[in-house]
Structures are given as structure tokens and as C-alpha cells.
Amino acid sequence: MLLSRLAHVSQAVAATSARSRKIALLAELFRDADADDVPIVIPYLAGRLPRGRLGIGWKLLGRPVTPASEPSLTVREVDARLTAVGAVTGTGSQAERGRLMGELMAAATDAEQAFLRGLLTGEVRQGALDAVAVEGLAEATGAPPADVRRAVMLAGSLRTVARALLAQGPTALDDFRLTVGRPVLPMLAHTAGSVAEAVDKLGACAVEEKLDGIRVQLHRADDDVRIYTRTLDDITDRLPELTTAALELKGDRFILDGEVIALDGDGRPRSFQEIAGRVGSRVDVATAAAAVPVSPVFFDALSVDGRDLLDLPFTERHAELARLVPEPMRVRRALVSGPDGGAASEKFLADTLARGHEGVVVKALDAPYSAGRRGASWLKVKPVHTLDLVVLAAEWGHGRRTGKLSNLHLGARTADGSFAMLGKTFKGMTDAMLTWQTERLTELAIEENGYVVTVRPELVVEIAYDGLQKSTRYPAGVTLRFARVVRYREDKTPAEADTVETLLAAHPEVTR
Ligand code: AMP
16 A cells, blocks of 8 residues: 555544544545555554654654655555664664655655654644544444454454454454453553542442452363463463462353462461562472462453353353352452442441552443453552652653753651652652752752762652562662652651651551
């Protein structure tokens, strides 16, 4: 397919607000495309590069190049050439990239040059295009749109399904069925501010414990058990306990969704780090398993006895789960609805936190399983921890943040009145905050060492974080998970900042 055709359709799609017109334009384009063009055509239409950003900025694109008078470039040739530009590295690479880009632009017509500029600078990005492309593909190939949508969900890739559909027609969709032994992307959750808000949004729902472990998808076909992570890596060999558990269940053909955790002698969860260490460990599996034995806790069933359950409401999927998996191996949950739902779920959350877990996931009882999506029917609620810490130093930023003091070194007070560094963050800052802190920290600077500016420990900043983890890098032996700035607390003095002692006391799960 010629790039000029694609550029023309891209412009026409952007110019119309009528969804049906967009679908018709895409269907027409797909009818003319080769199966091998589509994995490029689809991301280009959405304004994305198939292999991510290539680092070709305005500098390379800025120079005007006399356009070609006739279109000749094909989509595949353009993609190959852009990939080649992105691959140039080493000394003199900027000049070489400029030369290659110049050649490409000289082969492009005026309209094609405009399209390429938009593509490479991200200006032609069309967020909702993938959903329209699914409809366009269905129209072009005569496949039912719902079947195409489902295949895309199960394959986790629109491009893969599009190529197969255009090469083979609607029968290609048979290859994207839910099959035991072939993992699908797990359903994900959105965040809600409180359980009351989540219950209010979802109506009749299950409030489940949110366990801080590793997500697993367990497949069993007779005696063959496979375990996949949320990124679909096969970790069967790392977790032999799960194979044993799966073989003890009643059914012999199923796909279950759950979390792997490790419990200590009192039945309290061990830290995420220990479980992650277990999965990523390089020592032999038997030694690792003896040190940190893990157990699965299941919360969903995607397929049982060859029956695909994805489209069934959660109530029915859970009934299948309960038929197969004994209660101790299922996540603890409370069913709530109606006006008392808020209070009941608050109590469940409080109990869950007291048991040492990180929060709850609230799930609509009538919702299907949306593989690979952050569905609005699962809402996670975690209490946000905040601390008032002192800025000890800051690092000069890069890219957009060049010239700004960005990455903050954060300290908590210690018993002897000094400060112990707990970690760093450059997250959560607005542009205004960046400008303000650069000025303020420059005033407080006492030493500059390369890109780190050490400051007098006077500025107090409120930091939100998801939890603590052990760390040998920092003096208190712990660091913050997902620390981000909430706001500066100029109303507080460093003497009022939080102490290492209170921090450790608030996280017995890490310090035990
Ligand atoms: P997050 O990683 O904070 O986005 O939270 C989503 C993750 O929570 C999922 O991917 C699961 O690994 C985990 N999780 C723990 N308990 C549950 C549960 N009951 N239902 C769904 N996900 C859970």
C-alpha cells in the first residue's frame, strides 16, 4: 500500500466526527491492504510507531526538503527506513540520521511529508482509533464485530488479529479462542478513592481482599499444569506448590485467576519483596521453596471443563470457582449491596488491613471478565499512606526537566536529630512546583556535586507512598514504594517531620 493512500485516509478520518464515516473509510482502506501492511497501517493511523518512539525530533524534521511530485513510497518501505534511522547510533549518528531522514523526506510528496511529520512528533495521535479500526476490520472482512473485539481481547493485540483476518478471512478468528494452555492478559482494576465510593458506583458487588503478591493465571489440562504471570511469562517451574495445588482440585480442565502469596507462622502475609524474590530467584527451586513457601489464592474462573466463562457475570464465574476450589484457597470476600453496603464494606476493609493485606478490590457482580483491560467493574481501594519528609538534596532533571531541580532525596528524622534518607522521587510534581522548588532549593544549596545539589534540610514535603520495602541502600534499611509528592508543607519545620521510628512502627509487615 502506498503511504499517500494512508496519509489521505488518516486525514479524512481525523476530519470527520461521524463514527460510521470513520468506520467506512477504514473498511475501504483495509479491503485494499495486504495482510502484511496492516501491522504497520493500524498504528500509523492511530499516530503511533509500531516499535515505539524512535527519537526523531523536530531538529531532524525541521529542515525543509523539496517534496517529490508523485507518490512512490510504500508503507512497508517507509517503516523499514524509519526503523533504520532509529537504529543509527554512535559517533556521527546525528548527521547520519539527518541524512537518512532527508532522503526519506525527499522521496515523499507534500501531503506525505506532512503525515510523517505528524507521526514522528506525535501530533496525529488519535487515541480512540483502535476501537474504530476493529469495526472497520469487521466491515472489511464480513466478520461479526463482537467476535473481532473478543479475538483482539484474547490475543492482546489488534495487529495480530488484523493480519490473520485479512490473510484468511473470518475463519481466522477460530485461532483466538480461549484455550487451556494459551494464556490471556488478565483483567485489571481502576482505583477508587474509598470503598463507599466504589460500592456506590458498582451497586451489588463483592468486596474482596487485595493480596500483595504475584498475579497468576493457572491452566490445567489433565495432568499438565501451567502457570503464567500477568505479562504472560511461564513461571510453572518456579512455583511447584501451585502445580501440586492444581492437581488436587476437583476438575481436570480449567483456567483460574488468582494471586500467589506467602504466609508466616501466624498466618500473616509476608512482604511482596519476599514473594517477588521467590519468583525471580536464581537459587534452585527447592531451596527457595523451603525458605519462602507460597500458596495460591484464587478469585476468578475463566474456563471450566472446556466452557468459556468470560462473558458470564461474575456471580456465575464465581459459582464455578467455588465448585472447583475449596474455600481456604479462595480470596476472602463479602457480598454487599444497598444502603448498608458502604458500612459493611468499610468494616471488611478495616478487617482486611488488620490482617496485614494492602486493601480491597470491589467487583460488580454482573460484569463479564474483560481480559487485558482496566475494566470499570473492578475498583481497587488502598489506604494512601502519607509522610512529611525533609528534602536533603535534589538532582538536575533531563529532557523536559533540563534546568530544573527534579529528583528529590527524601529524609525522615532520626532519634539523634539528624535525617536518614528513605529514597528519591520525581513523581507528582506540577510544572509550577518544579519551578518553585528549583528556586527554593537553589537558595538552600550547600554543595553541588555533578548533578546532585545537597541542600540545608529545611524544606518539608508531604509524600504519598504505597508501602515500605527493605533496602540495603538506605541507612534505615527500608525505602518507600511508589513515593510521589503531594505538596510542600511550608507551614511545618523539619523538627515536625516524621521520624524513622514512627514509619517503621506503622509497617510491622516489613520490619518483622
Ligand atoms: P495494582 O497492581 O495495584 O494495579 O492492583 C491490581 C493487582 O492486584 C492485580 O493485578 C492482582 O495482582 C492484585 N490482586 C490482589 N488481590 C486481588 C483480587 N482479590 N482481585 C483482583 N486482583 C487482586
